Amino acid sequence: MTAGASAQQLHKKRVARKSLWIRIWRARYLYLFLLPSISLLLVFVYWPAIQAFYRSFFIYDGYSINRFVGLNQYKFVLADPEFHISLKNMAIFLAFELTLPLFGPIIAAEAIYNLHNRQHQASWRFMLIVPAIIPALVLLLIWQYIYHPIGGAANIMMKGLGLPTQTWLANPTLVKPALMFTGVPWVGGIWMLVYLAGLLGIPTEVIDASIVDGASRLRRFFSIDLPLLWGQIKLTMILIIIYQIQGFFGILVLTDGGPINASLVPGLYLYHQAFGARASEGAKDFGKASAVGVILFIVILVFSLAVERLKRSDDEGFSQ
Amino acid sequence: MTILPTWKQLRSDWMLYLFLIVVTIITFAPLILMLNVSTKNSAQFAVNPLGITRPFHLQTNYGFAMKIIWRPALNTIFVAGTSIVFSIFLSSLAAYIFALFEFPGRDILFWGLTILLMVPTILTLVPRYLIIVDLKLINTYWALILPYIAQRQVFNIFVMRTFFRGLPKEVLESARLEGANNFRIYWSMVLPMSKPIIATLSLLGLLVIWNDFVWPLVTLDNPDLRTLTLALYQLASSGGAQWGIMMAGYVLASLPLLILFIIFTKPFIEGMTSGAIKL
Numbered sequence: 001m002t003a004g005a006s007a008q009q010l011h012k013k014r015v016a017r018k019s020l021w022i023r024i025w026r027a028r029y030l031y032l033f034l035l036p037s038i039s040l041l042l043v044f045v046y047w048p049a050i051q052a053f054y055r056s057f058f059i060y061d062g063y064s065i066n067r068f069v070g071l072n073q074y075k076f077v078l079a080d081p082e083f084h085i086s087l088k089n090m091a092i093f094l095a096f097e098l099t100l101p102l103f104g105p106i107i108a109a110e111a112i113y114n115l116h117n118r119q120h121q122a123s124w125r126f127m128l129i130v131p132a133i134i135p136a137l138v139l140l141l142i143w144q145y146i147y148h149p150i151g152g153a154a155n156i157m158m159k160g161l162g163l164p165t166q167t168w169l170a171n172p173t174l175v176k177p178a179l180m181f182t183g184v185p186w187v188g189g190i191w192m193l194v195y196l197a198g199l200l201g202i203p204t205e206v207i208d209a210s211i212v213d214g215a216s217r218l219r220r221f222f223s224i225d226l227p228l229l230w231g232q233i234k235l236t237m238i239l240i241i242i243y244q245i246q247g248f249f250g251i252l253v254l255t256d257g258g259p260i261n262a263s264l265v266p267g268l269y270l271y272h273q274a275f276g277a278r279a280s281e282g283a284k285d286f287g288k289a290s291a292v293g294v295i296l297f298i299v300i301l302v303f304s305l306a307v308e309r310l311k312r313s314d315d316e317g318f319s320q
Numbered sequence: 321m322t323i324l325p326t327w328k329q330l331r332s333d334w335m336l337y338l339f340l341i342v343v344t345i346i347t348f349a350p351l352i353l354m355l356n357v358s359t360k361n362s363a364q365f366a367v368n369p370l371g372i373t374r375p376f377h378l379q380t381n382y383g384f385a386m387k388i389i390w391r392p393a394l395n396t397i398f399v400a401g402t403s404i405v406f407s408i409f410l411s412s413l414a415a416y417i418f419a420l421f422e423f424p425g426r427d428i429l430f431w432g433l434t435i436l437l438m439v440p441t442i443l444t445l446v447p448r449y450l451i452i453v454d455l456k457l458i459n460t461y462w463a464l465i466l467p468y469i470a471q472r473q474v475f476n477i478f479v480m481r482t483f484f485r486g487l488p489k490e491v492l493e494s495a496r497l498e499g500a501n502n503f504r505i506y507w508s509m510v511l512p513m514s515k516p517i518i519a520t521l522s523l524l525g526l527l528v529i530w531n532d533f534v535w536p537l538v539t540l541d542n543p544d545l546r547t548l549t550l551a552l553y554q555l556a557s558s559g560g561a562q563w564g565i566m567m568a569g570y571v572l573a574s575l576p577l578l579i580l581f582i583i584f585t586k587p588f589i590e591g592m593t594s595g596a597i598k599l
Contacts, residue, residue, distance in 0.1 A: 030421055040466065043470070048444035052443050116329060137531060145357070152369075196593075242440060252533075294443065
């Protein structure tokens with residue numbers, strides 16, 4: 001009897017295997033259409049990601065030197081005072097980005113959402129998105145002019161106010177606030193749109209009920225709008241964190257990490273190891289740069305998971 | 321387009337209007353500064369950098385800036401256009417297959433995509449560069465186009481898959497019953513119904529590629545191939561304090577996206593607010 005059962009199972013398995021091949025054969029065109037997409041991802045995303053780990057165990061200058069060094073690159077980077085400074089600077093920038101730049105777009109979206117005139121909602125929305133369409137580099141270069149010590153708008157205004165002029169981006173204590181200020185007034189076009197979409201998606205019955213209950217506008221904001229926007233807020237937070245940990249484009253353009261590393265961030269530290277001015281002097285080390293990349297990847301992963309958990313504990317609190 | 325409130329609206333919403341007006345003025349101040357300086361020659365700038373000075377030197381400044389910028393602008397338009405068209409085509413096809421078909425390995429393949437959302441660009445920057453070197457693509461358009469297509473895919477597939485799943489199934493099913501094949505359904509039904517999300521993803525992709533600075537800086541040093549961002553950066557660091565010409569260049573570099581955006585505002589916002597963009 002057991003033998004019969006197992007024979008039956010074997011038969012079933014065989015049929016299943018056969019039908020799997022048939023199903024794969026039937027789906028052959030689907031695989032064919034997925035192929036270009038997947039092969040590009042394999043070459044330019046998966047493979048580099050794997051390579052990053054592999055390279056981080058080597059010293060590699062791109063030409064002749066390619067030597068296995070075990071964990072030495074990690075040891076060097078983690079002990080490098082310059083890397084420590086860059087982490088500290090990153091933490092300061094990140095802390096700032098999680099205040100005004102995170103909540104500014106929500107406030108702007110609320111302001112537009114609460115206008116009674118529908119047409120005005122659309123026009124103000126348009127006005128606040130337009131600046132997001134100006135290329136980021138153009139905005140940075142305008143700020144480069146504003147902060148220019150001679151003829152720059154910032155110093156002209158300082159003179160007008162009777163205050164001493166400054167060498168904004170060349171001053172170690174001023175450089176961080178000056179860089180943060182380039183985001184003024186922190187209402188970020190695209191994010192504002194995402195929040196506005198979230199607000200417009202709140203069912204009108206919920207809002208009507210709260211009005212009937214006599215909830216004030218402020219009360220409504222904290223107990224209806226904010227919880228319902230939590231998904232978008234979490235997404236913004238994760239993207240801000242990811243950008244602040246790895247990003248360096250603006251700093252590369254405006255200060256290149258200077259003066260005396262006062263604006264150096266980890267991404268720029270990595271860039272310097274692989275492509276920077278110092279690297280071209282023959283100190284290029286793609287291995288060290290890869291090790292930095294892996295370290296930053298882990299930092300990003302930890303932060304993202306932390307934000308993810310933030311949501312879950314909040315949800316639990318909600319259901320209790 | 322109306323912006324300013326009537327008295328009645330002002331009475332109930334004055335704080336909102338005040339906030340919006342102040343924020344808008346601050347946002348636009350640097351842009352107005354750019355426009356203003358772009359009209360000045362060096363002498364005018366030296367005497368009065370902030371005020372309005374006459375005569376305007378539009379022809380000199382913009383003419384000179386145009387000469388520097390037209391070729392890089394065409395490079396960027398070509399690279400961005402090609403990358404966007406191919407990435408939207410490939411990723412919409414993939415999203416269509418992931419959203420509406422059952423086949424062996426679908427979940428594993430999609431899980432593989434999900435993992436990529438966790439891979440930051442900083443991790444792949446150096447190895448990606450080394451791959452481009454190995455493929456002998458340094459100093460070619462391909463060094464930009466191929467990685468751009470690949471990188472845009474991940475986000476595009478996710479968003480479009482969500483969007484496609486929300487399409488009315490009965491319509492697609494009835495087309496199938498009438499004998500349309502899968503590719504035909506994709507091409508003449510799914511794509512046309514997805515115009516807003518395609519407009520949004522194209523514009524978001526265009527913004528990223530148009531703005532990209534580090535990757536072209538690393539992979540291109542042939543002056544004929546350099547992109548707009550590289551040209552602007554060189555213009556800015558060329559010194560000489562030719563602020564008028566520099567600002568004229570910045571204005572010109574901003575125009576194409578601005579015009580495109582104004583044309584496509586409606587579908588762009590429709591796509592942004594369709595609910596598919598949330599991950």
